[in-house]
Amino acid sequence: MKKKSIFHKMSDTGLLLTITIVIFFLMYIGAIIFQGGGFTKPQMFFNILNLNAALIITACGMSVVMITGGIDISVGGVVALVSMCCAVYLDYHDGSILGSILIALGIGLAYGLIQGFLVAYLDIQPFIVSLAGMFFARGMTTIVNTAPFNVADEEFTALKLTRIYVPGMGSVNKKGIYVPAYVEIGVIVALIIVVLLFLVLRYTKLGRSFYAVGGNKQSALMLGLNVKKTKFISHLICSELAGIAGYVYFLHAGSGSASHAMGMEMNAIASSIIGGTMLTGGVGNIIGTLFGVLSLSTIQNIVSSAGLDQAWWTGITIAAMLCIFLLIQSVVMAQKKRALKN
Amino acid sequence: MSKNIKNKESLLKRLTGNQLFIPIIAIILLAVINLINDPGFFKITPVINNAGNTVLSGYLITILDYGSELGILAIGMTLVTAASGGQDISVGATIAIAGSAMLRVLCGGQARPTELQAPIIVAFLVACVVGMLCGAFNGMLVSVFKIQPMIATLILFTAGRSIAAWINNNELPIVPDPKFAYFGGFIPGCPIPTTVFIVIACIIVIALVLKFTNLGLYTQAVGINESSSRLNGINPTFIKFLAFVILGLCVAVAALIKVSRLSTINYSVIAKDIEMDAILAVALGGNALSGGKFNMWASILGAYVIQFLTTTLYKFNVQSDALAAYKAVVVILLVVFSAPTVREKMNQLTKKVKPAKKEVA
Numbered sequence: 291m292k293k294k295s296i297f298h299k300m301s302d303t304g305l306l307l308t309i310t311i312v313i314f315f316l317m318y319i320g321a322i323i324f325q326g327g328g329f330t331k332p333q334m335f336f337n338i339l340n341l342n343a344a345l346i347i348t349a350c351g352m353s354v355v356m357i358t359g360g361i362d363i364s365v366g367g368v369v370a371l372v373s374m375c376c377a378v379y380l381d382y383h384d385g386s387i388l389g390s391i392l393i394a395l396g397i398g399l400a401y402g403l404i405q406g407f408l409v410a411y412l413d414i415q416p417f418i419v420s421l422a423g424m425f426f427a428r429g430m431t432t433i434v435n436t437a438p439f440n441v442a443d444e445e446f447t448a449l450k451l452t453r454i455y456v457p458g459m460g461s462v463n464k465k466g467i468y469v470p471a472y473v474e475i476g477v478i479v480a481l482i483i484v485v486l487l488f489l490v491l492r493y494t495k496l497g498r499s500f501y502a503v504g505g506n507k508q509s510a511l512m513l514g515l516n517v518k519k520t521k522f523i524s525h526l527i528c529s530e531l532a533g534i535a536g537y538v539y540f541l542h543a544g545s546g547s548a549s550h551a552m553g554m555e556m557n558a559i560a561s562s563i564i565g566g567t568m569l570t571g572g573v574g575n576i577i578g579t580l581f582g583v584l585s586l587s588t589i590q591n592i593v594s595s596a597g598l599d600q601a602w603w604t605g606i607t608i609a610a611m612l613c614i615f616l617l618i619q620s621v622v623m624a625q626k627k628r629a630l631k632n
Numbered sequence: 633m634s635k636n637i638k639n640k641e642s643l644l645k646r647l648t649g650n651q652l653f654i655p656i657i658a659i660i661l662l663a664v665i666n667l668i669n670d671p672g673f674f675k676i677t678p679v680i681n682n683a684g685n686t687v688l689s690g691y692l693i694t695i696l697d698y699g700s701e702l703g704i705l706a707i708g709m710t711l712v713t714a715a716s717g718g719q720d721i722s723v724g725a726t727i728a729i730a731g732s733a734m735l736r737v738l739c740g741g742q743a744r745p746t747e748l749q750a751p752i753i754v755a756f757l758v759a760c761v762v763g764m765l766c767g768a769f770n771g772m773l774v775s776v777f778k779i780q781p782m783i784a785t786l787i788l789f790t791a792g793r794s795i796a797a798w799i800n801n802n803e804l805p806i807v808p809d810p811k812f813a814y815f816g817g818f819i820p821g822c823p824i825p826t827t828v829f830i831v832i833a834c835i836i837v838i839a840l841v842l843k844f845t846n847l848g849l850y851t852q853a854v855g856i857n858e859s860s861s862r863l864n865g866i867n868p869t870f871i872k873f874l875a876f877v878i879l880g881l882c883v884a885v886a887a888l889i890k891v892s893r894l895s896t897i898n899y900s901v902i903a904k905d906i907e908m909d910a911i912l913a914v915a916l917g918g919n920a921l922s923g924g925k926f927n928m929w930a931s932i933l934g935a936y937v938i939q940f941l942t943t944t945l946y947k948f949n950v951q952s953d954a955l956a957a958y959k960a961v962v963v964i965l966l967v968v969f970s971a972p973t974v975r976e977k978m979n980q981l982t983k984k985v986k987p988a989k990k991e992v993a
Contacts, residue, residue, distance in 0.1 A: 314813040361782075407962070408909070410970045415921055416718075417782050418911070419967070426909055428956020436953070548953060556790045559783070569783050609791030611774075616784070620777040 295631030305622065306566025307578040314585045316473055321592050329591075332471045335454065338587045343476035344369060344539035346583045348554060349561040350487050353579045356562055357491070358573030359504040359526035360409060360416035364401065365532040366554035367427025370399050370547070372536025374431045377546025381441040391537060398533020399526075400429075404526035412516045416525070422553065431548045438547030450544050453477060476538035483531065488576045500524055504571025560612045561586050568619060586611070635799075650920035654957075655933040660793045662940045666691075669932040669947070688823045691943055699939030700728075700827035704834050705906065706913040706935040708879030710926050713873040716774055717923030718781025719911045725792020725884055726766045727903040732796035734759040734988035735897055738812070739805035748809045753867060760884040766792075767874070767880020775872035778896065797899045807895040815893030827889050834885060838928060850873060853921035905956060909938050912963055915970070946993075 322329045339346075348365045355362045355577045371589035372394045378392055379385040409416045441447070456627055491497035503511040511517050539551060564580030567574030590613060593603050666673040675841075705723055712720050737758045740749030766788060774785035807813075819826055823940045842848040853861040862868050891897055915921055916937055917930030941962065946957055950963035968974055 408968065412968060412973050413709065414967045414971050418915075418921060418963070421721075421911070422907060422963040422967075424959035424960075427964075429954045432951060432953035433957060436951070505903070516800035553790065554788060559786065560790070565785075570685065570782050603794070605794030606791045607793075609787045613787045616773070616779050616787070617777060620779060624778075 295571075296364070301554045306568070306619065307575050308579045309618065310564055310566050310578050310585065314581045314588070317585060317588050317592070321588065329342065333454070335371045336473050336477075337473050338584065338591065339477045339480075339558070340474045340542065342583055342587045343474065343480040343542065344535040344551070345557055345561065345587075346480040346580060347531050347535035347538060348482055349558040349565075349579045349583050350576055350586060351535075352555075353490070353557040353562045353565070353567045353574050353576060354487065354500060354531075355416070355524050355528040356559075357504045357571060357574040358500045358521055358608070359507070360521060360524060361559070361569075362405065362416065362423075362525060362528045362532075363555040364405065364420040364423030364427060365528065365535070366556075367424040367431070368401055368529065368532040369398065369536040369551040369554055370431045371434070371547075371624035372533055373543065373550050374434050374546035374548065376439050376537065376540050377439065378435050379439050380446055381439070387449060389601040390446075390540075394533045394537035394540075395530070396533075401532065402526035402600045403528030405529060406522040407528075409525055410511060410522035428548065435546060436548070436551070438545060440503040447544070448539055449475065458615045474542060478539055478542050479534065482536070484576055484580055491576060496520075496523065501572055504573075506572070530588050543565055556585060557608065560608055560615075563612060563619070564615045568623070569570055569616075575592035639843075645646060651927040652933065653928040654918050654938045655656070655916055655930055656727075658937045659933075659940060662937070662944055666944055666947070669989045673947075675685075680926055681818065685818055687818050687822050687825075693825065693945070694941050695936060695939050698943075699824040699936045700831045701889050701903070702909050702913060702935040702939060703831050703932050704882050704889075705879075705910040706917075706931040707834060707838050708875075708882035708913050708929065710908045710919060710928055710931040711851055711875040712781070712879050712919070713911075713914050713919060713921060714926035715851045715872045715925055716781045717775070717855060717921075718878055719907075719914070719921065720770060720785045720876065721782055722766070722788035722792055723886075724903040724906045724911055725789050725796070726763060726880065726883045727887045727890055727906065728793050728796035728899050729766060730884045731758040731764040731800070731897050731902060732799040732889040732899065733762040734887065734891055735805050735807065736799050736809050741805075742748065743803045743805050745805070745808055745829070748807070748812075752809075752812055756884070756888055759887055760881060763880040763882075763884030763887065764877050765880070767876040767878070767883070768928075770880075771873035771876030774876065775869040793899050796897075800897075804896050804898065813895050815890055816889045816894075820860040827869065830889065831886065836880070842928065847874075847896075848928075852925050856925070903910070906960065908956070908963075909942075910935070912959065912966075912988050913938055915963070915966055918970070921967075957964050 295424045300380040313564060318329065339562065348369065350360060371612065375393050376396060379390050380387075393407075405416075405419050408414050408419045452475055454475065454477075455472050491500065499510065499515045499520045502513065502515055503517050507517055534550075540546070561582035562574065562579050563569065563580030563582070564578070564585055565575065586608065590604055591608055593607050618621065640953065663674075673691050676688050676692060679689045683932050707724070709741055712718075714813050734755045737750045737755040738752070739745045770785050770788060771783075773779045773787070773967030774781045779786075801835050814826055815827070815830070846885070850861070850866050853864070853866055854871045858868045863870075868926060885907065886903070891902055911921070913935035914931050915926060917932075919926045919931060938959075941959070945958055946952075950958065
């Protein structure tokens with residue numbers, strides 16, 4: 291009985307966040323025990339970050355939209371479009387780094403303004419708007435350039451290869467040489483965004499109004515919040531972050547291709563859900579999302595290092611995880627509702 | 633100009649209020665564009681195909697032929713949209729699963745069998761069961777666990793093509809029997825594509841179902857107001873579940889056509905982006921994407937409008953990869969003009985124009 295009372299005392303956000311963090315650590319410890327070797331090295335963990343910096347950023351944006359009660363599935367397309375545009379700009383038009391960053395931000399801004407306007411002020415379902423946005427971005431990417439290619443720009447390559455060494459972390463390799471652990475620039479950007487968004491969601495009026503609008507639109511309106519503006523801003527943030535993520539992805543991949551970031555929107559949604567963001571809105575946490583991304587990529591790593599590296603296993607495991615977490619959410623919420631009634 | 637006329641003549645207003653109005657106008661528009669671009673667009677000529685049969689050929693036949701999967705999917709998607717107020721985005725992936733299961737039965741797990749391992753009808757029934765199971769999975773998540781339809785179907789959308797590859801061990805079996813190709817091609821001696829007959833059969837079945845059962849009424853009731861329909865003795869959980877299972881059946885039929893066209897399967901490409909087209913077909917048919925009332929015939933017509941659009945875009949030398957961008961623009965324009973807020977604004981505008989016009993008169 292005592293356990294039940296704790297269960298009831300926790301807020302929705304706290305409860306789902308706890309589940310996620312516990313599962314992540316269980317999974318990582320499980321990986322260390324059963325597969326050993328690689329997972330004990332700090333670099334393994336940092337590689338997960340390096341690989342998924344763009345996903346962390348998109349997932350954060352996705353969480354903001356989902357907390358406000360919407361959804362945005364155009365992010366993967368935007369990431370591909372940004373990386374292709376930047377690649378073409380750098381290579382064919384001899385552009386500068388600053389210019390390419392501005393392009394990335396500009397595409398994100400344009401997407402945010404249009405989608406936000408359609409969703410917030412014209413009351414069109416966010417799923418339909420962003421579905422169209424996704425197809426538009428994918429189509430535009432092939433119109434900009436059909437063939438995938440690597441960027442040869444020197445300044446850019448230098449930026450791409452920049453490694454930031456993590457002090458105090460590292461491992462001794464087989465030859466007995468100490469190799470310090472490193473992260474790429476994208477990871478720093480991603481972590482800054484996570485911290486910023488965490489603070490905004492927690493301590494600012496804007497952040498709290500996201501929760502209010504997502505929780506109950508009607509009461510938010512009664513409280514005098516500008517519901518439309520809040521929705522608009524949430525979509526703006528999401529698309530802008532997708533633009534930034536596109537640049538981070540580009541920085542990691544160093545190439546433009548129409549098949550970049552395929553299915554990234556699904557991974558972002560899955561990470562948000564695993565991280566305890568409710569689809570119905572009003573519940574969620576950026577830290578949870580971060581752990582969601584980490585759980586997702588740890589599972590992928592486990593799957594591939596368990597020798598099941600046929601491509602289909604990744605898809606199936608992610609979907610299975612998504613399914614389990616959706617069911618947990620559904621059951622937990624149904625129970626809480628029943629408990630509240632009694 | 634047209635707005636003024638619309639207000640004056642009630643007949644025209646009634647016409648524009650009809651759900652079939654948008655798809656028919658779209659068809660006429662596309663037809664005119666094509667006629668201007670190429671006067672020979674509507675010519676249908678008999679040609680002799682690879683198998684040595686005399687068959688009809690022409691852009692119109694292409695549209696009727698290749699629009700059939702979409703037409704069949706539109707039937708199920710309309711029901712799902714009306715009942716649950718959301719859309720199923722896993723249809724493309726489910727087509728891959730059902731098609732893969734069909735091939736597995738037909739070829740018995742061999743990559744290059746010399747003869748069929750099972751009758752075609754058995755393979756088709758297996759595909760139907762698999763499609764309905766996928767539908768039941770989605771339906772269960774939506775109706776019992778109350779997960780938003782698009783998110784619930786996201787699971788199969790992510791995993792579907794992987795599951796399809798897994799069913800056949802990632803091999804691409806080729807069906808040896810030429811009879812299997814009849815379903816997506818031509819039956820010897822018949823100049824009309826077989827797919828047209830399949831669509832007609834599906835339409836007759838759904839017409840009979842809507843005519844003689846309460847499915848249509850109940851679906852609309854659940855879509856309009858779930859709790860009040862429950863108070864009236866309808867089981868909303870079951871109706872939603874049923875809609876997804878019916879969509880699963882439609883998917884299996886579409887998978888038969890898709891697989892039959894090639895006699896083999898490509899897991900990552902088969903029925904790619906078809907979910908977008910199916911949703912677009914429902915929207916073009918003037919059905920509210922938030923559920924409620926529906927018009928099945930408008931949806932099916934909408935599916936052919938989309939195929940018409942696709943064919944037209946191909947004719948203008950648009951790359952197949954870039955097609956999505958153009959279609960996306962059409963979707964956005966469509967949803968913007970059908971958005972309640974925009975309609976209200978337009979009505980206000982016409983009202984403002986109307987009195988001004990009277991004063992002048």
